[in-house]
Amino acid sequence: MIAETGLMARRPGYYALRFVAVAVLYAGGWTAFALAGSSWWTLAVAAFLAVVYGQVALLAHDVAHRQVFRLRRATEVTGRIAGNAGIGMGYGWWQDKHTRHHANPNHEDLDPDVAPDLLVWSQDQARAARGLPRFIGRSQAYLYVPLLTLEGFNLHVAGVRALGDRSLKKRALEGTLLIAHFAVYAAVLFLVLPPGMAVAFLAVHQCLFGVYLGSIFAPNHKGMPILTGKDRPDFLRRQVLTSRNVRGGWFTDLALGGLNHQIEHHLFPSMPSPHLRKAQILVRRYCEELGVAYLETGLITSYRQALASLHRAGAPLRGTHTAS
Template identity: 45%
Template structure:
């Protein structure tokens, strides 16, 4: 009786081996205690950020009817960006052991302080985490004003095609509209026909926050100055938040919808870290450790820096490309990619492993 050919089982053995790559790394991280909660860190940070939020409004009241209020609008945008980062952490269940405590903290910070829907964002963001840069799976590369894939770019004609060829240079100016876009998407989600009871509670939070914000501005300032305050705050908030998310995946390989990859490669190869120190960590809310965040979404933010050398060494050991660049370099990559997205390869992500693991 003939023996089975070893080569027939090689793809299965390869897939099995790569599946265990992440399991082994996760075991090491757990044994080192790097997934433990950092409640003291987060309570301190939440207290400081909410204190800064209150201080901004005290400043608005003290300044009164003056164009100096634009300084307070800028300060409010920066504080709200930090609140949004904390809501992001809580939505990923980085803060508490209790899922309910994390979920409610995310709702209160996002809906009650920032004014956006945590449930809408969580649904969108979880789909991104499950398939970063994967066509028809990652909502962050869905077609919109910006074309992120060659297919999207090729479908455009006339003025849209002209805009797409220059969209890299327009990307950061367009981020000034990102804040407004978040509010519109949140309202649409919370007031859809299929909204749940929890959505209605969240809708009440968002409406109270947005309505209270506009009321206070109009009571304290003339309409022109109130409009300028609101416009500057939304624009700067959009740039700060969008500028923190954009470097992480834009310009990294795209994954065809039918391609199957093991978890470690799926998260590492499509993510980019941003090199920097404490200032970068603060400004980007820990998202500069994007690779580590994607590998361990529930890991507390301050631990990401500690696990980075372990992950980098592990990737080098197993031949997995680990990408880390400076913030300015990442922005140059994003601008170049978006300006040339229509010229990129039609089969955007190929490697021997991917060919073996295709469905």
């Protein structure tokens, strides 16, 4: 049904306009940075660029899913320019991680996005937690937003660490682009601004970038059922039951890059993001016919559910044993 409607067809005009718009905002932000010079107004520019970096990340996401180009080479070149060179994100590392997430969303053993790191995502993970996750897990629902300020830094560090993995494709190219990004970024900051102001800019920019990324991805799966062991339902249920859609209009689509239609994106990952809203009508009706639960909430409700789930997951660490 989806194929017959033409919703899988690529949208070169749409993506050309989107790439140009984001490139203009990117260049405009750094131009404003240069014009502001040694002024505390530069922190406003840092906040603006945090949002722009988030939009670049969303474009890299669509590119990686082959929504933009048919050819693999065009996809990889554009993805590395946007990811590695543009925002200092290891494109190859992220693509591998994200592919594994799509194959088994919210599966404790197979989805790297719910692996216990700083946070625990289930009560079983909480019981097995040691060290920092055990300490943070007690209050992780309250610490979640503050911890998101580190997500931008984590993205950079993970990309650099992945360069040590010999299985990573085009390691030399990825490393060169990452180092070039960090070198140019640091040089621009410390040549234009006094040291203290440069550090303040870096902190505001990277911390808000992390919060924006977290606000985009948290509503998608956090607070949805966690799968474990051999609990792997069929493809439709594996994708739909672990995903949440977020209601909203054009602004929500813009801010979340279309990922507010997470169910449709997981069922049809190569579908161009502007088509996801139209696909929702067919997907919701199909799920109703099969009796498959289809969840869509408001944005604030999605955050509330995600934080409530984190609080429940940490219950064993607080000595309270509510149901998983």
